[in-house]
Amino acid sequence: MLNTLSNTDRKLRIGKIGEDIVSSHFKYAQQTEDWFDSEKDGTVDSIKYEVKTMVKNQKYNGFWIEQKQFHKVDHSDALFFVQIPSEEDDPALLLLMTNHRDPANYEEFVHKGVKKRNYLFTKCMKLDIISDSRATELHELSVPLRTYGV
Numbered sequence: 658m659l660n661t662l663s664n665t666d667r668k669l670r671i672g673k674i675g676e677d678i679v680s681s682h683f684k685y686a687q688q689t690e691d692w693f694d695s696e697k698d699g700t701v702d703s704i705k706y707e708v709k710t711m712v713k714n715q716k717y718n719g720f721w722i723e724q725k726q727f728h729k730v731d732h733s734d735a736l737f738f739v740q741i742p743s744e745e746d747d748p749a750l751l752l753l754m755t756n757h758r759d760p761a762n763y764e765e766f767v768h769k770g771v772k773k774r775n776y777l778f779t780k781c782m783k784l785d786i787i788s789d790s791r792a793t794e795l796h797e798l799s800v801p802l803r804t805y806g807v
Contacts, residue, residue: 667798674791674798675710675739678751682785698733707733712741712799717775719763724772731758738781742796749792752781 662670676698680686686706688699698708707730711720720738722730730736736757740750754776756762762780766773 662798664802667802671710671741671795671798672708674795675708675737678710678739678749678785678787678791679706679708679737682751701735704734705732706735706737708737708739710739710741710795712743712803713778714775715743717764718779719775719777721768722774722776727774733757736776737784738776739787739795741799742792745793745796747792747796749787749795750783751785751787752778753784754781756780 676688680688680699683701686699686701699706709720709722709726709730713719714721720740736754738750738752738754740752742749754762757776763774763776766775
């Protein structure tokens, strides 16, 4: 079934799995009903959070976010990364980016004409290790989307 998905469907499924991981980790988490909400992915009580589900850039040891996402990230109270496994048998990781608005915790740069940020893995706090079918599915969904060596 995964082989028949379009790249857009793969990205949407990856994002949904990441959001589900966060909401299952926090008892009072509420996902936003609007998938394309420009302000947040959900809330825990009154705390607005954003979830980014992606493979860690191994060369730069972080998570790259494009400028079009800066507003949403900067206006959330918490930023979570769900690290997609690089290898088939690796777990996924649920990470909280500490003090995500502090420029000391990310690097801004331009790559192929697009302004981006590299949120440093070393500034993330590990909250959970996911070793079940969700990790396997994240890995399988992500492999055809990869455009670089991991």
